[in-house]
Amino acid sequence: MAKELKELTKRSENYSQWYNDLVVKADLAEQSAVRGCMVIKPYGYAIWEKMQRELDNMFKATGHVNAYFPLLIPKSFLSREAEHVEGFAKECAVVTHYRLKNAEDGSGVVVDPAARLEEELIIRPTSETIIWNTYKNWIKSYRDLPILCNQWANVFRWEMRTRMFLRTAEFLWQEGHTAHATKEEALAEARKMLDVYADFAERFMAVPVVKGVKTANERFAGALDTFTIEAMMQDGKALQAGTSHFLGQNFAKAFDVKFINKENQLEYVWATSWGVSTRLMGALIMTHSDDNGLVLPPNLAPIQVVIVPIYKNMDQLAEVSAKVDGIVEGLKAKGISVKYDDADNKRPGFKFADYELKGVPVRLAIGARDLENGTVEVMRRDTLEKSVESLDGIVERVADLLKEIQENIYTKARTFRDAHISVADSYEEFKEKIEAGGFVLAHWDGTTETEVRVKEETKATIRCIPLDGSDEPGTCIFTGKPSARRVIFARNY
Amino acid sequence: MAKELKELTKRSENYSQWYNDLVVKADLAEQSAVRGCMVIKPYGYAIWEKMQRELDNMFKATGHVNAYFPLLIPKSFLSREAEHVEGFAKECAVVTHYRLKNAEDGSGVVVDPAARLEEELIIRPTSETIIWNTYKNWIKSYRDLPILCNQWANVFRWEMRTRMFLRTAEFLWQEGHTAHATKEEALAEARKMLDVYADFAERFMAVPVVKGVKTANERFAGALDTFTIEAMMQDGKALQAGTSHFLGQNFAKAFDVKFINKENQLEYVWATSWGVSTRLMGALIMTHSDDNGLVLPPNLAPIQVVIVPIYKNMDQLAEVSAKVDGIVEGLKAKGISVKYDDADNKRPGFKFADYELKGVPVRLAIGARDLENGTVEVMRRDTLEKSVESLDGIVERVADLLKEIQENIYTKARTFRDAHISVADSYEEFKEKIEAGGFVLAHWDGTTETEVRVKEETKATIRCIPLDGSDEPGTCIFTGKPSARRVIFARNY
Numbered sequence: 003m004a005k006e007l008k009e010l011t012k013r014s015e016n017y018s019q020w021y022n023d024l025v026v027k028a029d030l031a032e033q034s035a036v037r038g039c040m041v042i043k044p045y046g047y048a049i050w051e052k053m054q055r056e057l058d059n060m061f062k063a064t065g066h067v068n069a070y071f072p073l074l075i076p077k078s079f080l081s082r083e084a085e086h087v088e089g090f091a092k093e094c095a096v097v098t099h100y101r102l103k104n105a106e107d108g109s110g111v112v113v114d115p116a117a118r119l120e121e122e123l124i125i126r127p128t129s130e131t132i133i134w135n136t137y138k139n140w141i142k143s144y145r146d147l148p149i150l151c152n153q154w155a156n157v158f159r160w161e162m163r164t165r166m167f168l169r170t171a172e173f174l175w176q177e178g179h180t181a182h183a184t185k186e187e188a189l190a191e192a193r194k195m196l197d198v199y200a201d202f203a204e205r206f207m208a209v210p211v212v213k214g215v216k217t218a219n220e221r222f223a224g225a226l227d228t229f230t231i232e233a234m235m236q237d238g239k240a241l242q243a244g245t246s247h248f249l250g251q252n253f254a255k256a257f258d259v260k261f262i263n264k265e266n267q268l269e270y271v272w273a274t275s276w277g278v279s280t281r282l283m284g285a286l287i288m289t290h291s292d293d294n295g296l297v298l299p300p301n302l303a304p305i306q307v308v309i310v311p312i313y314k315n316m317d318q319l320a321e322v323s324a325k326v327d328g329i330v331e332g333l334k335a336k337g338i339s340v341k342y343d344d345a346d347n348k349r350p351g352f353k354f355a356d357y358e359l360k361g362v363p364v365r366l367a368i369g370a371r372d373l374e375n376g377t378v379e380v381m382r383r384d385t386l387e388k389s390v391e392s393l394d395g396i397v398e399r400v401a402d403l404l405k406e407i408q409e410n411i412y413t414k415a416r417t418f419r420d421a422h423i424s425v426a427d428s429y430e431e432f433k434e435k436i437e438a439g440g441f442v443l444a445h446w447d448g449t450t451e452t453e454v455r456v457k458e459e460t461k462a463t464i465r466c467i468p469l470d471g472s473d474e475p476g477t478c479i480f481t482g483k484p485s486a487r488r489v490i491f492a493r494n495y
Numbered sequence: 496m497a498k499e500l501k502e503l504t505k506r507s508e509n510y511s512q513w514y515n516d517l518v519v520k521a522d523l524a525e526q527s528a529v530r531g532c533m534v535i536k537p538y539g540y541a542i543w544e545k546m547q548r549e550l551d552n553m554f555k556a557t558g559h560v561n562a563y564f565p566l567l568i569p570k571s572f573l574s575r576e577a578e579h580v581e582g583f584a585k586e587c588a589v590v591t592h593y594r595l596k597n598a599e600d601g602s603g604v605v606v607d608p609a610a611r612l613e614e615e616l617i618i619r620p621t622s623e624t625i626i627w628n629t630y631k632n633w634i635k636s637y638r639d640l641p642i643l644c645n646q647w648a649n650v651f652r653w654e655m656r657t658r659m660f661l662r663t664a665e666f667l668w669q670e671g672h673t674a675h676a677t678k679e680e681a682l683a684e685a686r687k688m689l690d691v692y693a694d695f696a697e698r699f700m701a702v703p704v705v706k707g708v709k710t711a712n713e714r715f716a717g718a719l720d721t722f723t724i725e726a727m728m729q730d731g732k733a734l735q736a737g738t739s740h741f742l743g744q745n746f747a748k749a750f751d752v753k754f755i756n757k758e759n760q761l762e763y764v765w766a767t768s769w770g771v772s773t774r775l776m777g778a779l780i781m782t783h784s785d786d787n788g789l790v791l792p793p794n795l796a797p798i799q800v801v802i803v804p805i806y807k808n809m810d811q812l813a814e815v816s817a818k819v820d821g822i823v824e825g826l827k828a829k830g831i832s833v834k835y836d837d838a839d840n841k842r843p844g845f846k847f848a849d850y851e852l853k854g855v856p857v858r859l860a861i862g863a864r865d866l867e868n869g870t871v872e873v874m875r876r877d878t879l880e881k882s883v884e885s886l887d888g889i890v891e892r893v894a895d896l897l898k899e900i901q902e903n904i905y906t907k908a909r910t911f912r913d914a915h916i917s918v919a920d921s922y923e924e925f926k927e928k929i930e931a932g933g934f935v936l937a938h939w940d941g942t943t944e945t946e947v948r949v950k951e952e953t954k955a956t957i958r959c960i961p962l963d964g965s966d967e968p969g970t971c972i973f974t975g976k977p978s979a980r981r982v983i984f985a986r987n988y
Contacts, residue, residue, distance in 0.1 A: 032629075032632075034564070034565045034625070034629065035565075035569060035572070035625065035628055035629075036565045036567050036568070036569060036616065036625075039565035039566070039567065040565075041562070041563070041564050041565065041629050042562060042563040043562055044560035044561065044562045044644060047560070047561050047562050047563055048560065048561070050563075051561060067537035067540070067541065068537065068540050068541070068544060069534070069535060069536055069537045069540050070534070070535040070540055070667065071527070071534050072527045072528075072529045072532035072533075072534070072665055073532070073618075073649055073651065073665050074529050074532065074588070074651075074665070075529070076528060076529065077595065077604060077606075078603065079528070080595070080604060081603040081604050087595075087604055091594070091595040091596065091597075091604050092594055092595070092596075093593070093594070094593070094594060094595050095567070095590045095592075095593055095616075096590060096591065096592040096593070096594075096595065096606050097588045097589060097590050097591075097618070098589065098590075098591045098592065098606065099588075099589040099591065100586070100587070100588055100589065100653040101584070101585055101586070101587060101589075101653065102570065102573070102580075102584040102585070102587050102589065102617075103584065103585075104584075110571065110574040111570060111573060111574050111580055111584050113570075113589050113591065113615055122606055123529065123588075124595075125566075125590070125618075132527070132528065132529075135528055136525075136527065136528075136534050139525075145840070151537060155649075156566055156648075156649065158566065158567075160593040160594065172565060172566050172567070174563065347638070
């Protein structure tokens with residue numbers, strides 16, 4: 003694919019432009035011809051596939067199974083749950099017709115007015131309604147519970163302002179939808195999946211997250227409680243990386259889903275839903291990358307190691323290649339994905355810059371002199387440090403280095419994050435700290451009114467009430483009214 | 496999930512009803528609230544996931560990468576390729592609006608007339624148009640070629656008569672879209688992917704297929720050549736299981752995609768596309784299953800072995816379980832998926848019938864007496880044969896048996912298929928043989944007119960011109976005109 007290795011905008015100059023440049027130049031995604039929809043390019047999709055694979059394994063390890071429900075939802079289904087329709091109606095893509103025909107003036111195809119649907123269909127913005135309408139037929143007794151289904155799917159929300167990966171009209175995600183006999187079990191499931199998300203973010207993405215509960219104002223439309231993991235980007239803004247909802251009996255009531263419990267009584271079913279999306283790609287990019295390009299955690303990098311030969315003639319290349327073959331074999335035997343780039347139409351310097359831009363964690367360069375000396379040049383992408391190492395034991399060294407990089411970028415992100423969490427005890431202090439960026443722990447009186455006013459004045463929202471936060475009471479920074487505990491405010495994506 | 500183990504309709508009584516019963520009762524899929532759209536239930540989806548995994552591995556092994564393109568396609572894109580729009584316009588789901596609002600009379604939500612799209616969007620029936628519009632920006636020179644992308648996606652075609660898995664309005668599939676510098680390379684790619692499909696069908700699905708070329712009349716809308724794999728169901732009807740298209744330069748011309756070739760000349764790019772879908776589930780079900788339920792090939796069975804304990808009291812269960820633990824461990828170590836069903840609320844007879852219905856290839860039953868004798872009862876689903884085997888070496892025996900079953904059901908399907916391929920040399924003979932069912936090899940004069948007439952009179956279509964067929968010339972059974980070679984006629988799904 004045609005590409006020029008131009009410099010990226012620097013983060014310090016324009017963080018937002020840096021992000022957009024990076025997404026395009028690292029071949030992750032691009033805008034499509036359809037407003038708000040992106041094309042996920044092969045390199046970006048390869049990262050998403052790795053995320054999918056790991057998440058899917060974690061879902062299955064916690065007893066979940068995959069299924070598939072229809073893309074289109076009858077309009078009337080949305081209306082069944084009052085808050086749900088309120089939350090999604092304004093961004094629904096609506097299918098009204100099922101046929102095109104040739105225009106009579108020969109100008110092309112037009113919508114056939116005779117093929118109008120009796121009831122319009124909505125492209126799913128999320129699938130609670132169609133799924134609970136289905137669960138109604140699956141559930142009769144407590145013996146049919148729990149149902150622990152997940153779906154990998156595309157969804158559509160007509161967003162007015164879109165940004166690649168972070169907010170797109172169509173996005174890819176997984177949505178878990180579970181049904182339970184008791185409130186306790188449903189709540190435990192919602193919490194369990196939050197833990198799965200946090201574990202995935204930290205172990206695979208190397209992104210530290212804060213677990214918390216959303217305020218009523220920020221809750222999923224139709225949920226009784228929304229749990230969230232919040233990450234901090236390098237500009238100090240928060241990014242909601244995954245949510246898990248305790249839906250109570252709202253959808254069971256909306257779709258009349260009852261079961262006979264162990265006491266032989268008819269009862270409404272308890273529900274959860276939980277999802278992460280291609281938005282995680284945005285979090286991954288913005289947490290670790292630098293002015294040279296992507297920095298990928300080894301656990302999610304499509305190419306973990308690249309080897310570039312340095313040579314003056316084909317004889318030298320042949321010698322280098324013979325040596326490299328053994329290294330490639332050794333790395334593959336350890337389950338490490340490695341690419342030997344011996345393409346003859348690009349110079350080493352071009353290759354170096356390209357793999358830096360693409361965030362390949364480790365680069366090895368081997369030339370004729372290295373062969374003589376029994377050495378290899380090793381570059382680690384996270385710190386850009388180079389070292390000359392012995393070819394003996396290089397496979398083990400690289401395997402160790404990948405682990406080291408994974409840990410290092412997590413620690414770096416965590417150190418940055420922790421250094422940007424502060425406490426504010428007055429509204430003046432709060433405004434200053436919000437302006438400086440980062441998470442601000444402050445007391446809040448618990449009302450939506452205050453939350454909205456603070457947002458209007460400072461653009462900061464309540465990201466969550468942290469689950470492991472202190473429950474020391476205080477007074478609201480805005481109204482001075484009593485507050486049970488501090489919450490996390492931040493500007494956000 | 497609530498379910499009653501009722502008898503299936505017998506194949507001999509009503510093949511079509513048998514299929515529908517089986518899909519529902521084996522928990523593979525069910526109709527949804529949306530016309531023509533199905534819910535793929537967890538057990539059905541688990542089979543599809545296994546198919547996806549194997550196909551995806553094969554695509555990657557042949558150099559392909561995955562990507563993702565938008566769900567919605569601007570209406571005008573469809574019109575760019577004349578045959579393409581002709582082929583798909585009549586079954587397009589059309590998005591015309593992007594917002595709902597509350598009805599003024601309080602009756603619910605209605606489409607907001609103010610949110611009408613300037614240009615309507617079509618839910619992709621297939622993605623050639625949006626993808627070639629994207630490739631335009633990716634291709635400048637021969638160095639950018641080939642592009643070998645695949646996409647796993649949902650597509651939508653508004654079919655009037657639908658059947659679960661076989662023909663649904665929404666279906667899941669993969670669509671490969673490749674771009675090449677030469678006609679030869681594109682043709683070779685289309686043929687290569689046909690081979691991949693045939694290999695997958697035979698080695699994993701245990702479904703024998705005939706490879707061939709479609710007639711002009713049956714070609715994909717916009718292709719110069721459509722290659723196909725055709726399978727035979729147990730009622731003798733054909734099922735098109737996968738297609739691979741040589742698109743020539745049609746889409747490159749429609750979207751103005753040119754490249755500079757090695758001779759420094761500007762040239763249109765050559766294309767292929769190829770796809771298989773959840774329709775394969777229908778082929779799988781109808782090829783092997785019987786009046787007791789599903790028969791799954793071990794290579795795609797979500798559960799390959801089920802173990803059922805037979806016991807009179809909890810002490811006996813404990814003894815049996817202790818023995819079973821070792822077997823489970825041994826099977827898992829060989830990569831065999833095994834389920835130990837010690838559920839106490841169902842009797843062994845119910846479990847036996849349920850796993851037969853679900854097509855689990857091997858069932859082991861172990862009771863107290865077996866422990867005394869060092870034996871286990873082994874039932875193979877394909878032949879329903881039971882045998883008593885020694886517990887010593889049972890893991891190896893089961894592993895061998897799974898291979899044996901995989902081979903046996905393939906051989907059985909192939910023997911059946913071959914026994915139902917016949918030759919007809921007159922139209923009378925042809926009509927008789929078509930009525931009897933199966934594939935009929937007959938001469939055809941090469942015209943669409945004859946093809947259409949034969950279909951009108953016999954409901955038989957030309958499935959393909961077989962790639963490895965005899966090229967002995969003859970005379971058309973319908974018109975008596977010269978024919979270059981025999982083609983395969985059959986009634987089809």
